[in-house]
Amino acid sequence: MKILDAKSKKFLKEYIDNASPTGYEWKGQKIWMNYLKPFVDEFLTDTYGTAVGIINPKANFKVVVEAHSDEISWYVNYITDNGLIYVIRNGGSDHQIAPSKWVNIHTDKGIVKGVFGWPAIHTRKPGKEEPPKLENIFIDIGAKNKKEVESIGVHVGCVITYPDEFETINKNKFVCRAIDNRMGGFMIAQVARLISENKIDLPFGLYITNSVQEEVGLRGAEMIAKNIKPNIAIVTDVCHDTTTPMINQKEQGSIELGKGPVISYAPAVHNKLRNNIIEIAKSKKIPFQRLASSRYTGTDTDAFAYSNGGVASALISLPLRYMHTTVEMVHKKDVENVIMLLYETIASIDPNYNFNYFD
DSSP, rough: OOOHHHHHHHHHHHHSSOOOOOTTHHHHHHHHHHHGGGGGGGGEEEEOOEEEEEEETTTTSEEEEEEEEOOOEEHHHHHHOOSSEEEEEOOOOOOOOOOOOOEEETTTTEEEEEEEEOOGGGGGGGTOOOOOOOOOEEOSSSSSSSSHHHHTTTTTTEEEEEEOOEEETTTTTTEEETTHHHHHHHHHHHHHHHHHHHTTTOSSEEEEEEOOHHHEEEEEEEHHHHOOOOEEEEEEEHHHHHHHHOOOOHHHHHOOTTTTEEEESSSSSHHHHHHHHHHHHHHHOOOOOOEEEESOOOOOHHHTTSTTOOOEEEEEEEEEEESSSSEEEEEHHHHHHHOOOOHHHHHOOTOOOOOOOOO
């Protein structure tokens, strides 16, 4: 199977273009499950919308391969008398990129279009310009007053997303909002497809897990980890390409698009499992990079690792530029290599392997 064939590219665009803000992921999950359905035996879902495709559901030994499905967004927080809308974050939304961006406000009556307004350059005083802040960014939907805003269906609590859609630039770079981490959901689905189409007979249960609410504190992973109770968890997320301006590599590490998956070192990452992944990458000639975290990875790895009395967990990341913007960028070759490293790692797992450091 070609990893990025016409079928998978169509799914990727549909899946990423669909809005799945934190707390409202179910439409994207349905798209993901529909693609995954031919490659798994059954599905598991939970109360808040995490979706899991399972291969060999009756097996006692359980392996999770996981990504998260939500994207950053805004909430309507306050509507002024003259019809302007102030917002609060839903996840790590960046106030500095907001001015002049189009937005979709999700209402019971459908999508309402709006823009983050900003004073024209002619009206600002050079040297004394006020930067964009959460307190001063606002949305304009073209309404003359608060009553008109509410009559259109917009109210406090409506969730707001950016409409920017998936594009390919320079043949091998993918650009969109929500690549963090909708691309992860795509990659784990491709792993399931490879296992199915290559007729790999796994000696364990594989739980292809697309968690919700990562952007607000790994909450979906916390919930589903307790439900599945896995023996091993391999998580994929994104990490920063650090080669662009204004990033200090001495602080952020040296990671570059096109140089392969990123294997993390952190307290939550199990040393034996990580070392096995590195050996697989070397033996299969899959290029990889290394990244050191400090106290935590900041990904769902932390939630799985510290669940159920401790789960051997590892993190394989996709290098990404411009995280939490509407122009997140990844390299096609890295996407393919993350998929292959996940696939080869899962295909090599031995349920009898002892992860205890003291045995």
